[in-house]
Amino acid sequence: MPETVLTQRDLNRALLARQMLLEREKASAVEVVERLAGMQGQQPRPPFVGLWSRISEFDADELRNAYHARTIVRATLMRATLHVISARHYHQLRMPLQPMLTAGLRAVLRQRAEGIDLPDLLQRARAHFEKGPSTFGDLRAALASHFPDLDERAMGYTVRLNLPLVMVPDESTWAFPANAKFTMADVWLGKNPDEGEDPRELVRAYLAAFGPAAAADMQAWSGLGGMQGVFNGMRDELVTFRDDRKRELFDLPGAPRPPADTPAPIRFLPDFDNIVLAHADRRRIIAEEFRPRVVTKNLLVLATFLVDGFAAGIWKIERKRKAATLTLSPFEPINKKQLAAVTEEGEQLMRFVEPEAESYDLQVDTSA
Numbered sequence: 001m002p003e004t005v006l007t008q009r010d011l012n013r014a015l016l017a018r019q020m021l022l023e024r025e026k027a028s029a030v031e032v033v034e035r036l037a038g039m040q041g042q043q044p045r046p047p048f049v050g051l052w053s054r055i056s057e058f059d060a061d062e063l064r065n066a067y068h069a070r071t072i073v074r075a076t077l078m079r080a081t082l083h084v085i086s087a088r089h090y091h092q093l094r095m096p097l098q099p100m101l102t103a104g105l106r107a108v109l110r111q112r113a114e115g116i117d118l119p120d121l122l123q124r125a126r127a128h129f130e131k132g133p134s135t136f137g138d139l140r141a142a143l144a145s146h147f148p149d150l151d152e153r154a155m156g157y158t159v160r161l162n163l164p165l166v167m168v169p170d171e172s173t174w175a176f177p178a179n180a181k182f183t184m185a186d187v188w189l190g191k192n193p194d195e196g197e198d199p200r201e202l203v204r205a206y207l208a209a210f211g212p213a214a215a216a217d218m219q220a221w222s223g224l225g226g227m228q229g230v231f232n233g234m235r236d237e238l239v240t241f242r243d244d245r246k247r248e249l250f251d252l253p254g255a256p257r258p259p260a261d262t263p264a265p266i267r268f269l270p271d272f273d274n275i276v277l278a279h280a281d282r283r284r285i286i287a288e289e290f291r292p293r294v295v296t297k298n299l300l301v302l303a304t305f306l307v308d309g310f311a312a313g314i315w316k317i318e319r320k321r322k323a324a325t326l327t328l329s330p331f332e333p334i335n336k337k338q339l340a341a342v343t344e345e346g347e348q349l350m351r352f353v354e355p356e357a358e359s360y361d362l363q364v365d366t367s368a
Contacts, residue, residue, distance in 0.1 A: 005242045006212060006249065009260035011284035012309045017256040018209050019275055020054040021267045021306070027055060029062045030071050030086050037209040038085035038093075039274060040301075041074050044174035045353075046270030047084045049303075052352050053267050060352070067169035067176075070189060074167040074176065076160055079223040079277075080104045082167075087189055089205065094164055094185070094193035096202045100223040101161040112154040118162070121147070125159040126184065133168045133181035136160070164193050199230055204252065210278045212241050212251035217279040245281070264309035266338070266345045272301040276311065286311040290331045305346075307338050315346070317353050324350045324357035329365045339364070 006014075016022045020032060032054055033039055039047045052058045066072040073090050077083040080101055085093070121143070128134060128142045136156050143159075144152040159165075164185035169175040186192045199222075206218050215228040231238070231250050241249040251257075269275060275285055276294060286294060286304070290311060294302050304311040305328065313330035326346045334342065343362055350360045 003240055003242045008283050013260055013262045014257045015284055016264055016309050017258050024056040029066050033072055034086045034089055037205040038083040040272040041082045041084040042272045044176040046272050049270035050273055064175045091193050093202050096197050096199040105161045109154050112151045115150055122162055125163055129184050133183040135179050135181050207252050211255055212249035214247045214249055220280040221278040266341045267306045268349050269304045271303045319354050322358035324354035325361045326350050327363045327365055
């Protein structure tokens with residue numbers, strides 16, 4: 001029997017359903033973060049906006065409280081970038097990502113890593129963190145005092161990608177200051193991550209959040225190589241499809257794949273949202289000609305808004321005194337009906353992001 005071919009709209013609606021963007025759901029922050037297989041957390045505010053777009057009547061205090069309750073953590077994970085993830089998933093998925101972190105470390109440091117005795121360095125770093133949470137600036141200074149002939153930034157990066165560390169929240173608006181402190185994961189969570197580098201559970205979590213997907217898509221999201229062999233070894237528990245480029249796509253048998261004509265509401269996605277980063281072929285969420293508008297040359301990933309399920313433009317909110325302004329920069333003209341829907345959702349977003357503002361304004365920038 002020939003494999004079913006999924007169109008880009010089929011894949012879009014499957015992605016939106018798993019990302020809880022077809023309708024907001026009544027679920028806890030922990031449940032949603034787990035269903036999303038973690039959320040990109042390069043900056044502290046975006047996960048709050050991402051949850052606001054997905055959870056019915058989301059209150060920012062819920063995520064703040066989860067950080068302090070240690071049921072959600074912020075740590076270096078997929079693609080060697082900061083992510084927000086449930087404590088359960090952190091324990092389960094941290095070590096399967098270590099081969100990617102190790103390879104990434106070698107690729108970045110190259111000769112700068114010469115002379116580093118990894119066991120000795122990590123022992124020194126552990127001893128530093130055992131004294132209490134620390135910023136990486138303080139860690140680098142401490143390491144430089146022990147290893148004065150080595151590159152202190154190379155040592156810091158080596159520690160970041162080898163030791164299981166989590167960030168320590170505080171009372172900042174978005175739960176973390178710009179220069180947040182780190183601590184050992186076993187100290188913060190009471191135990192070390194689960195042992196073993198078997199990536200199959202990582203594959204299941206990925207497909208539940210982003211499938212159907214090819215092995216190359218999984219690699220783009222995780223940073224891990226060699227995923228085709230892992231997918232091949234899991235064929236007995238997965239189903240397969242083809243896309244319009246004849247790529248083989250894998251999926252969990254019971255995962256949602258709603259019809260391509262399922263209505264999709266206006267949604268605002270924050271900076272760095274994984275939905276625009278989690279596939280090698282991103283046409284299911286953003287047209288290829290618009291990608292350079294979202295992922296900048298200095299590797300920022302700008303906030304986007306969705307119209308009919310696809311990225312239709314970028315947005316930003318600025319606050320001056322008591323006035324908040326949401327600026328939309330559409331990729332293409334949007335009609336009056338769509339603009340009215342974007343405006344309604346955008347006004348609610350402004351009130352969430354800037355609750356203390358006294359006035360709110362929405363502007364459309366068509367100059368780009």
